[in-house]
Amino acid sequence: MTGKTIGAIAKADDLAASVPQAGARRIAGPTMLVALALLLAVATVFAIGIGAYRIAPLAVFRILVSMLGFDAGGFEPQQAAVLRTIRLPRVVLGLITGAGLGIAGALMQGLFRNPLADPTLIGVASGGAFAAAFVIVLGATWLPGAVSVLGPWTLPLAAFAGALAVTWLVYRIGDAEGILSLPIVLLAGIALNALALAGVGLLSYVASAEQLRNLAFWSFGSLAGGTWALLSAVAPLAVAAIVLGMLLARPLNALALGETQAGHLGVDVARVKHAAIVLTALAVGGLVAATGVIGFIGLVAPHAVRLACGPDHRVVLPGAALLGALLVVTADVAARTVVAPAELPIGILTAGLGAPFFLALLLRRRGQGGL
Amino acid sequence: MLTARNITVAFRARRLLDDVSVAIAPGETVAILGENGAGKTTLLRALAGDRQPPGMRQSGEVMLAGRPIRAWSLPERARLRAVLPQRPELAFAFNAREVAGFGRYAHHGGWRSPEDLGIADAALRLTDALHLADREVTTLSGGEQARVHLASVFAQLWETQCASPRFLLLDEPTAALDLAHQHQLLETARTFAQTRGIGVVAILHDLNLAAMYADRVVVLLHGAVIAQGSPREVLQPATIGEGFAVAAKVLPHPLVDDGMLIATAARRPEAPR
Numbered sequence: 001m002t003g004k005t006i007g008a009i010a011k012a013d014d015l016a017a018s019v020p021q022a023g024a025r026r027i028a029g030p031t032m033l034v035a036l037a038l039l040l041a042v043a044t045v046f047a048i049g050i051g052a053y054r055i056a057p058l059a060v061f062r063i064l065v066s067m068l069g070f071d072a073g074g075f076e077p078q079q080a081a082v083l084r085t086i087r088l089p090r091v092v093l094g095l096i097t098g099a100g101l102g103i104a105g106a107l108m109q110g111l112f113r114n115p116l117a118d119p120t121l122i123g124v125a126s127g128g129a130f131a132a133a134f135v136i137v138l139g140a141t142w143l144p145g146a147v148s149v150l151g152p153w154t155l156p157l158a159a160f161a162g163a164l165a166v167t168w169l170v171y172r173i174g175d176a177e178g179i180l181s182l183p184i185v186l187l188a189g190i191a192l193n194a195l196a197l198a199g200v201g202l203l204s205y206v207a208s209a210e211q212l213r214n215l216a217f218w219s220f221g222s223l224a225g226g227t228w229a230l231l232s233a234v235a236p237l238a239v240a241a242i243v244l245g246m247l248l249a250r251p252l253n254a255l256a257l258g259e260t261q262a263g264h265l266g267v268d269v270a271r272v273k274h275a276a277i278v279l280t281a282l283a284v285g286g287l288v289a290a291t292g293v294i295g296f297i298g299l300v301a302p303h304a305v306r307l308a309c310g311p312d313h314r315v316v317l318p319g320a321a322l323l324g325a326l327l328v329v330t331a332d333v334a335a336r337t338v339v340a341p342a343e344l345p346i347g348i349l350t351a352g353l354g355a356p357f358f359l360a361l362l363l364r365r366r367g368q369g370g371l
Numbered sequence: 372m373l374t375a376r377n378i379t380v381a382f383r384a385r386r387l388l389d390d391v392s393v394a395i396a397p398g399e400t401v402a403i404l405g406e407n408g409a410g411k412t413t414l415l416r417a418l419a420g421d422r423q424p425p426g427m428r429q430s431g432e433v434m435l436a437g438r439p440i441r442a443w444s445l446p447e448r449a450r451l452r453a454v455l456p457q458r459p460e461l462a463f464a465f466n467a468r469e470v471a472g473f474g475r476y477a478h479h480g481g482w483r484s485p486e487d488l489g490i491a492d493a494a495l496r497l498t499d500a501l502h503l504a505d506r507e508v509t510t511l512s513g514g515e516q517a518r519v520h521l522a523s524v525f526a527q528l529w530e531t532q533c534a535s536p537r538f539l540l541l542d543e544p545t546a547a548l549d550l551a552h553q554h555q556l557l558e559t560a561r562t563f564a565q566t567r568g569i570g571v572v573a574i575l576h577d578l579n580l581a582a583m584y585a586d587r588v589v590v591l592l593h594g595a596v597i598a599q600g601s602p603r604e605v606l607q608p609a610t611i612g613e614g615f616a617v618a619a620k621v622l623p624h625p626l627v628d629d630g631m632l633i634a635t636a637a638r639r640p641e642a643p644r
Contacts, residue, residue: 258460264449265476
């Protein structure tokens, strides 16, 4: 992600401009959102049922209904227990993670006016990764007190703090007298990402074999840590950020005309820029802490919605949240079943499935010009 | 009225605008003329109520309808003045109807208000771009794009009634257009503005277009106003020579009743003695 790529994209648009063509066909936004919501509902029920201990979809449905206080009957108590304590929190974590990554990607692409932007641009992921690596490798020797007090919470808390700290630095560097310079934010993000990853590299270099394994596992991402306790810590912030992010749809649309022109149209550009970055950090920071790095969702989900329905953020923001959730929940089912009883890291799956899907979209779109 | 009083804009020791005062009345069309670097765009930025770029200091006062322009809130300002930038940008493949609809940002909003969609289409029809409504703007030619962006600023000031005077600022609106569309754009903008009592400020390079469509012209040179008034008073060989460093002659226009045709040529270097 450099200035050069951005230039290349602009050039590609110029080329496309010289080819006369009919308007690209779009799927109507509301149709797409309803379809995604239905698919997500079905995928969620299946995701809850599928696993080492199988629960039939109908039983899943009945248990969920009875959890809402209606007596549906028709399931074993053991099924209900597995669903309540193991499956459901994991799937809910997947839903929130996917939605958070999807909406954060859409916010970043809209804000930077570039389809290549994703949440990692502002240092959220690398900040979290550095802090996590620090705890895994040096936590026991350098911060024994903290580790013994916080126990299993040490890693997610440190990752959250790291994610927010690096984003805050990027933000401070880009901010001059209240005006956020996006090119400087972008470049500061690139520099601090490189610095954080160098730190991770250094920590990996001094790590023991055992620590290296933990580090690798964390950086591949996993929903295995999904418990109600963890959710109660990360979900409120992430859900609030997802909901508030949707409110930026109209200003982000106007921002496509550039900051100055958006200001002429009545958009408070400074506020929109600050809001988009803060919401992205809040949506993703806690999730990175809870799940590790799950790549590609933030890039692919908004992109796919935009290619199918056009770039209106009133569709792209909710669509990216729904599609992101769908992708993560589905990928997690694959992660826990493909090599059962072992588990594949979900980050490998999202990148492994996401990248070819993304390429297919690009190839289909190539004949029709512009992104 | 849109009034700029004693505007000075400086970048370090250099004055980009030097004590400039202009006033635009509702319903009139004012052309800002001047050679490259004369300060036209800087003046337009001041009139729009924009911040000047970092490092530039602006002094003086811009009043919109009797209030300092930056005292109006952003949405209020957006309903009272629209700006067509010199090179409109557009990220993502929005179609022409959506871009025209962006002009309605400060008005109704909501999920596709039918009224706003109707206004976007009507504005596209006015700029001869309705047939492009479903096309992605990034795939259009430069001239077609210019007409779509013009439709967006028309949509912004579409209401026929407004309690306060409104203004349309155009930064080189004819730059990307062929001859027929240059005339069409200025004619359309003038009619649009006159029927709604909107004042128009347009930066132009073509003196003949200015003579034909402007009620008044302002000539800038090195950041200062060297002449302002009706085209017939101002666009005379002496002023044109001073402002643009060309030789000029003013003739009766063969195609326009009462019109003037300005012929220009490079100045011959003075013969050595």
